[in-house]
Amino acid sequence: xxxxYSVKQLAKLAGVxxxxxxxxxxxxxxxxxxxxxxxxxxxxxxxxxxxxQILFYKVLDFxxxxxxxxxxxxxxxxxxxxxxxxxxxxxxxxxxxTLLQTIDKTVDHLKNKTMSNYExxxxxxxxxxxxxxxxxxxxxxxxxIVLRSExxxxxxxxxxxxxxxxxxxxxxxxxxxLVNENPESGLVQEQIARHYANIRSFWGVSDPTDLKIGxxxxxxxLYVADDRYTTVEGKTNPVFAAFMYKAMMCFADSKLK
Amino acid sequence: xxxxYSVKQLAKLAGVxxxxxxxxxxxxxxxxxxxxxxxxxxxxxxxxxxxxQILFYKVLDFxxxxxxxxxxxxxxxxxxxxxxxxxxxxxxxxxxxTLLQTIDKTVDHLKNKTMSNYExxxxxxxxxxxxxxxxxxxxxxxxxIVLRSExxxxxxxxxxxxxxxxxxxxxxxxxxxLVNENPESGLVQEQIARHYANIRSFWGVSDPTDLKIGxxxxxxxLYVADDRYTTVEGKTNPVFAAFMYKAMMCFADSKLK
DNA sequence: GCTATGCTATGACGTAAGGTAAGAGTCAAG
DNA sequence: CTTGACTCTTACCTTACGTCATAGCATAGC
Numbered sequence: 001x002x003x004x005y006s007v008k009q010l011a012k013l014a015g016v017x018x019x020x021x022x023x024x025x026x027x028x029x030x031x032x033x034x035x036x037x038x039x040x041x042x043x044x045x046x047x048x049x050x051x052x053q054i055l056f057y058k059v060l061d062f063x064x065x066x067x068x069x070x071x072x073x074x075x076x077x078x079x080x081x082x083x084x085x086x087x088x089x090x091x092x093x094x095x096x097x098t099l100l101q102t103i104d105k106t107v108d109h110l111k112n113k114t115m116s117n118y119e120x121x122x123x124x125x126x127x128x129x130x131x132x133x134x135x136x137x138x139x140x141x142x143x144x145i146v147l148r149s150e151x152x153x154x155x156x157x158x159x160x161x162x163x164x165x166x167x168x169x170x171x172x173x174x175x176x177x178l179v180n181e182n183p184e185s186g187l188v189q190e191q192i193a194r195h196y197a198n199i200r201s202f203w204g205v206s207d208p209t210d211l212k213i214g215x216x217x218x219x220x221x222l223y224v225a226d227d228r229y230t231t232v233e234g235k236t237n238p239v240f241a242a243f244m245y246k247a248m249m250c251f252a253d254s255k256l257k
Numbered sequence: 258x259x260x261x262y263s264v265k266q267l268a269k270l271a272g273v274x275x276x277x278x279x280x281x282x283x284x285x286x287x288x289x290x291x292x293x294x295x296x297x298x299x300x301x302x303x304x305x306x307x308x309x310q311i312l313f314y315k316v317l318d319f320x321x322x323x324x325x326x327x328x329x330x331x332x333x334x335x336x337x338x339x340x341x342x343x344x345x346x347x348x349x350x351x352x353x354x355t356l357l358q359t360i361d362k363t364v365d366h367l368k369n370k371t372m373s374n375y376e377x378x379x380x381x382x383x384x385x386x387x388x389x390x391x392x393x394x395x396x397x398x399x400x401x402i403v404l405r406s407e408x409x410x411x412x413x414x415x416x417x418x419x420x421x422x423x424x425x426x427x428x429x430x431x432x433x434x435l436v437n438e439n440p441e442s443g444l445v446q447e448q449i450a451r452h453y454a455n456i457r458s459f460w461g462v463s464d465p466t467d468l469k470i471g472x473x474x475x476x477x478x479l480y481v482a483d484d485r486y487t488t489v490e491g492k493t494n495p496v497f498a499a500f501m502y503k504a505m506m507c508f509a510d511s512k513l514k
Numbered sequence: 515g516c517t518a519t520g521c522t523a524t525g526a527c528g529t530a531a532g533g534t535a536a537g538a539g540t541c542a543a544g
Numbered sequence: 545c546t547t548g549a550c551t552c553t554t555a556c557c558t559t560a561c562g563t564c565a566t567a568g569c570a571t572a573g574c
Contacts, residue, residue: 018551020532022552039551040550059359060356092353096346096349097350099316100347100350102316107339264522264523265521276562276563296523296569297522322559
């Protein structure tokens with residue numbers, strides 16, 4: 001029973017690379033028990049056990065910098081560290097779950113590259129509402145542009161459309177959180193800028209110059225006139241409507257001056 | 258509506274940093290539409306849209322190197338890429354889930370630093386078996402060492418014990434897969450080496466020199482004598498028993514020579 | 515025209531956890 | 545004494561940027 005391992009032996013025992021041991025040595029995370037006169041590293045049982053501890057925390061995704069203190073400080077509050085760590089892992093996992101959903105949707109869309117009918121374009125709204133929505137759009141912007149927009153949208157890969165819609169949701173979500181802020185504040189205007197860019201993309205993919213600032217102001221009116229735009233989590237929110245109106249008007253004015 | 262953005266403007270619009278745009282330019286992922294005579298970057302609507310595409314794939318965790326080809330090659334099989342990507346994300350997520358379980362167990366153990374009784378030490382085995390197990394150990398190694406080992410184990414933070422047990426499971430699992438290999442082969446002996454180290458830790462934390470190679474050979478006998486050691490997924494496996502015996506004896510002999 | 519301020523460009527260093535390689539020294543066996 | 549296996553240190557490469565540092569441009573006020 002030799003209480004004495006070379007780098008390679010220890011590496012093999014613990015299932016890590018020699019380089020890793022070199023690194024841990026340099027980081028003072030795991031120093032060899034001694035060095036031979038030719039500077040060869042020699043490790044003992046104590047080091048083997050410590051290495052196993054290190055690898056345990058590594059499995060838990062702790063950064064190396066944190067593992068040293070954990071092992072060296074006997075009073076370290078490991079439970080708290082683990083609980084905190086757990087939170088971040090949960091966050092990561094949830095993020096991945098969201099990604100999976102996004103991918104699924106995207107793949108779903110991609111499998112049928114272009115949309116086949118208007119119903120899908122206005123999906124998620126009842127038919128009468130879709131009709132009313134379209135009529136409003138025609139009234140505001142004229143039939144020609146609406147027709148061209150619909151054509152562009154129909155020929156657009158679903159991916160982009162999905163992205164636009166996802167962006168819309170994201171923007172709306174962020175704006176809802178800001179509803180108590182000043183509509184002219186930077187935070188709000190930042191999102192409004194995104195909103196503007198998004199709307200512009202939505203209504204004029206091939207020629208974004210079609211959405212003039214004036215038209216955007218018109219859209220602000222719509223936001224107040226049409227409940228659908230200002231419905232948050234299933235119920236109408238007039239406060240949000242007013243907020244959006246002010247924010248959009250402010251944005252449009254700042255663009256004009 | 259100016260079809261013309263500076264780095265800063267575009268960065269703000271898309272919610273990225275200027276540095277990011279510089280980087281994308283260098284990577285030829287997103288080049289400016291033109292450069293002014295003083296080499297200032299100028300971007301148009303086309304670049305804005307492309308940037309949004311890039312960010313979409315980035316959200317999906319695609320490395321930048323893969324995003325370029327996706328956008329540039331119209332024949333790129335996006336669906337296949339996404340499906341493959343999905344697999345890796347699922348793997349990652351499952352990994353995180355495992356981590357969470359490990360953390361939970363660890364925290365659970367840590368909250369009661371030392372074990373309170375022998376039952377927990379031999380947890381998972383029926384009492385009579387535990388008794389028989391202990392008697393066998395006493396017979397083989399003497400009462401003194403068993404008592405001392407138990408004491409050491411009882412005073413050991415559960416964390417380590419859990420780790421040892423987990424390692425045991427892991428080692429056993431790997432060995433089961435190798436049962437058709439030559440017991441003297443490198444693959445097998447590698448795991449046996451781990452097994453040896455683990456057993457040594459288990460029976461002599463404070464003084465690992467207590468497990469002599471001879472004792473390990475004795476343990477090899479036990480593996481054949483005791484069904485419990487060679488039970489795989491609920492049922493006894495004599496083939497595995499013989500395999501372990503050979504592998505352990507080989508290991509011990511190679512250590513002695 | 516001069517300057518203060520702000521935007522921009524390029525280059526280089528740092529990050530986490532090692533992989534990989536280069537060049538040189540060391541050790542045990544034949 | 546040579547060969548092959550092992551080890552040493554140094555150092556560059558990876559991802560996707562952040563953070564300076566230095567210097568060139570642009571614009572508004574004086």
